[in-house]
Amino acid sequence: MARAFRSTASFGKRQEYVVIAELLRRGFDVYQTLVDDQGIDCIIRLDDQGGLRYIDLQIKARSKDCDPNNAGRFAAIEIVNPRPNYYFIFYSEQADTYWVVPSLKLVSIAYQNKKGKNMGRYGINFCTLRANGEVIPNPKFDEYRDNFNLLKQA
Secondary structure: OOOHHHHHHHHHHHHHHHHHHHHHHOOOEEEEOOOOOOOOOEEEEEEEOOEEEEEEEEEEEEOOOOOHHHOOEEEEEOOOOOOOOEEEEEEEOOOOEEEEEEHHHHHHHOEEOOOOOOOOOEEEEOEEEOOOOOEEEOHHHOOOEOOOHHHHOO
16 A cells, blocks of 8 residues: 555656656657756757757646645745746646646736745636536636647747
C-alpha cells in the first residue's frame, strides 16, 4: 500500500509529464529542467524561420481527488519575474482542461495576497462548481482554455 505523502509528492511530477506529453503531441520541442528553483518546470524551443526563441513554462495541476470546490483553484502561486517569454500551464483533472496563460497576463487577472504567509503570491480559480456537483471551466477564461497556440505567439 502506497503512503499518502508519496502519492501527493509525486502527483505534481506526474502532471508535469502529462503536460510535457501534451506539448510533444502538439509538436513542441520540450526541454526539462533538473530543478525548479526558478519557477521553471520546462522550456520549449521555437524555431521561427531560422530564429530561435525559448519559452519558460511553469506547470500547475489539480488532482481528480481534490475537493470539487478546488478543482480549478490554484493558490499561493509565486510568479518570479513576469516577462513575455514566461508562461503558466494549469491543468485540472476534474475538468480535464488546460489553461495556457502568459505570466504578464496572469499577474493582471489573478488576485494577489495582501497579507499572511503567502503575501505577494497569486491565486486564481478557473472552474465553477454547478449545483449538481459538476465541475466546469469558467467561461471567463475561455481565451486561455486549451489554447496552446498562445505559446507560438510569444
